Amino acid sequence: MHTRRLVKRSILGSRVYTPSPTGDGAPLTGVVQAVKQQENRDVSTGPRRNVYMVLMQDGSLKEFSEDEIAVGFNQTTAKGPLRSSLKQSSWNGRGNGSPLQSQTTEARKGEANSLSQEAVKGERGADGRRTGRPLDGPERDHTRSVSLLEQKRKVVSSSIDVPHVRKSEEEVDMEKVTAAMVLTSLSTSPLVRSPPVKVSECLNNLWKDSGGGFTPSSYSSRGYWSWSGPSDQSNPSTPSPPLSADSFKPFRMPSINGPPPDDAIDEQDGSSLLFDEPIPRKRKNSMKVMFKCLWKNCGKVLSSAIGIQRHIRTVHLGRNCDSDCSDGEEDFYYSEIKLNTDSVADGLSSLSPVSPSVLSPIPPPNDRHRRPPAEGSNGSSGNKENHSHAHSNTTPLSRSAPSALYLIHADHAYQATSPVTIPFTGSGSDSGPGSDSAPGSAASTSFTPSSSSNFSISWQSPPVTFTGTAVSPTHSRTQSFGEQRPQTIAVLSSPPRATGSLSRKSRGEGKKCRKVYGMENRDMWCTACRWKKACQRFTD
DNA sequence: ATTGCCGGGAT
DNA sequence: ATCCCGGCAAT
Numbered sequence: 001m002h003t004r005r006l007v008k009r010s011i012l013g014s015r016v017y018t019p020s021p022t023g024d025g026a027p028l029t030g031v032v033q034a035v036k037q038q039e040n041r042d043v044s045t046g047p048r049r050n051v052y053m054v055l056m057q058d059g060s061l062k063e064f065s066e067d068e069i070a071v072g073f074n075q076t077t078a079k080g081p082l083r084s085s086l087k088q089s090s091w092n093g094r095g096n097g098s099p100l101q102s103q104t105t106e107a108r109k110g111e112a113n114s115l116s117q118e119a120v121k122g123e124r125g126a127d128g129r130r131t132g133r134p135l136d137g138p139e140r141d142h143t144r145s146v147s148l149l150e151q152k153r154k155v156v157s158s159s160i161d162v163p164h165v166r167k168s169e170e171e172v173d174m175e176k177v178t179a180a181m182v183l184t185s186l187s188t189s190p191l192v193r194s195p196p197v198k199v200s201e202c203l204n205n206l207w208k209d210s211g212g213g214f215t216p217s218s219y220s221s222r223g224y225w226s227w228s229g230p231s232d233q234s235n236p237s238t239p240s241p242p243l244s245a246d247s248f249k250p251f252r253m254p255s256i257n258g259p260p261p262d263d264a265i266d267e268q269d270g271s272s273l274l275f276d277e278p279i280p281r282k283r284k285n286s287m288k289v290m291f292k293c294l295w296k297n298c299g300k301v302l303s304s305a306i307g308i309q310r311h312i313r314t315v316h317l318g319r320n321c322d323s324d325c326s327d328g329e330e331d332f333y334y335s336e337i338k339l340n341t342d343s344v345a346d347g348l349s350s351l352s353p354v355s356p357s358v359l360s361p362i363p364p365p366n367d368r369h370r371r372p373p374a375e376g377s378n379g380s381s382g383n384k385e386n387h388s389h390a391h392s393n394t395t396p397l398s399r400s401a402p403s404a405l406y407l408i409h410a411d412h413a414y415q416a417t418s419p420v421t422i423p424f425t426g427s428g429s430d431s432g433p434g435s436d437s438a439p440g441s442a443a444s445t446s447f448t449p450s451s452s453s454n455f456s457i458s459w460q461s462p463p464v465t466f467t468g469t470a471v472s473p474t475h476s477r478t479q480s481f482g483e484q485r486p487q488t489i490a491v492l493s494s495p496p497r498a499t500g501s502l503s504r505k506s507r508g509e510g511k512k513c514r515k516v517y518g519m520e521n522r523d524m525w526c527t528a529c530r531w532k533k534a535c536q537r538f539t540d
Numbered sequence: 541a542t543t544g545c546c547g548g549g550a551t
Numbered sequence: 552a553t554c555c556c557g558g559c560a561a562t
Contacts, residue, residue: 512543512544514543514544515543527553527554528545529544529545530554530555531545531553531554531555531556532544532545532546532555532556532557533544533545533546534544534545534546535544535545541562542561542562543560543561543562544559544560544561544562545558545559545560545561546557546558546559546560547556547557547558547559548555548556548557549554549555549556549557550553550554550555550556551552551553551554551555
């Protein structure tokens with residue numbers, strides 16, 4: 001998306017010169033707050049005449065026509081941006097509304113324009129900036145009502161000298177961030193998200209301070225969003241509206257395609273979605289996958305596996321190397337969360353084709369592959385058993401958004417059982433899977449989630465297998481009986497592990513090789529018994 | 541505690 | 552593929 005192009009067209013927040021009200025010829029400077037577009041109704045002024053709301057130095061708001069003001073010192077360059085910024089203004093048609101309200105909407109668009117402010121500033125140069133006067137009493141009162149983001153933008157644009165040389169890396173970052181923010185704001189509810197920029201500081205710096213004040217540390221990519229980091233950690237029950245991430249994710253994709261651009265992006269992603277939208281919105285097609293950090297007290301949720309891996313690797317595992325040197329350990333510390341905003345009832349039924357192994361939030365604590373985060377900081381002794389309760393960490397999550405169906409998909413291979421094979425005993429050489437002699441059994445094994453768009457999950461078939469009464473019709477006692485179990489009938493059921501204990505073959509009652517021959521005659525056992533597999537000789 | 545055997549590692 | 556074993560669950 002061409003952020004830069006879009007962005008360059010805004011005039012909002014730009015400093016302009018206005019004719020002196022006293023007519024003494026000394027121009028005043030002001031900052032464009034909004035643009036009114038007087039459409040054809042005002043024919044006298046010509047077609048598409050613009051009126052700019054300009055916040056003057058003395059705190060007053062004045063309207064100026066397009067002809068009366070000039071951006072910066074260069075009047076000719078002003079016209080372009082001025083005119084083209086029409087569509088960005090939300091003031092139009094809302095002139096009677098409260099300024100704050102309209103600025104709220106406007107502010108979000110303003111975020112997209114922050115870059116343009118740099119561009120404009122480049123044209124404006126230092127001259128215009130220095131004409132500002134120190135702020136004194138009345139001005140402060142007035143400017144307090146100016147939207148926060150507006151302030152931020154202005155500060156960024158007016159107080160930082162950004163030489164073009166510097167634009168290489170940071171600007172690219174900024175563009176990404178900006179793009180992300182714009183897209184986020186477009187897709188989220190119009191709730192005001194107050195930026196963590198201190199208003200008073202901004203106001204103070206707005207006019208008088210051209211140098212110091214606001215230092216855009218790393219172009220606010222990390223600094224700007226950093227508030228959610230600590231609070232997130234200390235407050236696991238932070239409402240985490242995955243739906244915003246939901247809508248956010250598609251826009252993120254392009255940036256993820258390449259080499260993961262920047263840690264800040266990923267981090268910010270998760271952070272912003274935790275912060276962004278306290279009120280989840282319903283979406284139609286709302287099955288999304290998020291990745292939740294299972295580390296104790298972390299619970300960070302990111303929308304990309306890369307991001308969460310990086311998060312775990314850097315934050316928890318304390319590894320600084322990039323993703324190449326990952327040994328896959330991160331995999332143990334996050335889990336996939338499937339978010340479903342449909343009703344729970346819907347969720348369960350609609351879910352099964354999508355992810356069959358979705359049920360238990362976290363693999364059971366006895367899982368030996370899942371190591372507790374031992375090497376963490378100081379290794380506080382309580383951590384270990386806590387980790388096994390990692391799934392309980394998700395409860396605050398679900399509590400905070402009760403309408404959403406949270407399904408944590410443990411995607412590790414060891415949790416999936418082998419594909420269901422339906423051996424047919426007897427009949428000599430069973431010619432392969434194609435034989436459809438058993439209606440309804442074989443066909444179900446190769447289930448392709450046709451309706452579920454583009455999930456490329458090549459999931460194993462569900463593990464629930466009934467072992468039919470082991471009809472071993474021609475029960476030969478030869479060792480070469482073969483390894484297959486007789487007649488295991490697979491049944492596809494949607495919540496595969498719900499009947500977990502059934503997945504284990506019920507214990508055989510009859511004699512087994514071990515019983516019959518005893519340990520001392522182990523060599524007489526059937527191979528399965530020797531291998532501690534299900535006995536094939538004395539099947540029940 | 542014993543036993544059956546699943547899941548997975550080693551070769 | 553074969554062999555072995557840890558460990559779970561049923562008994």
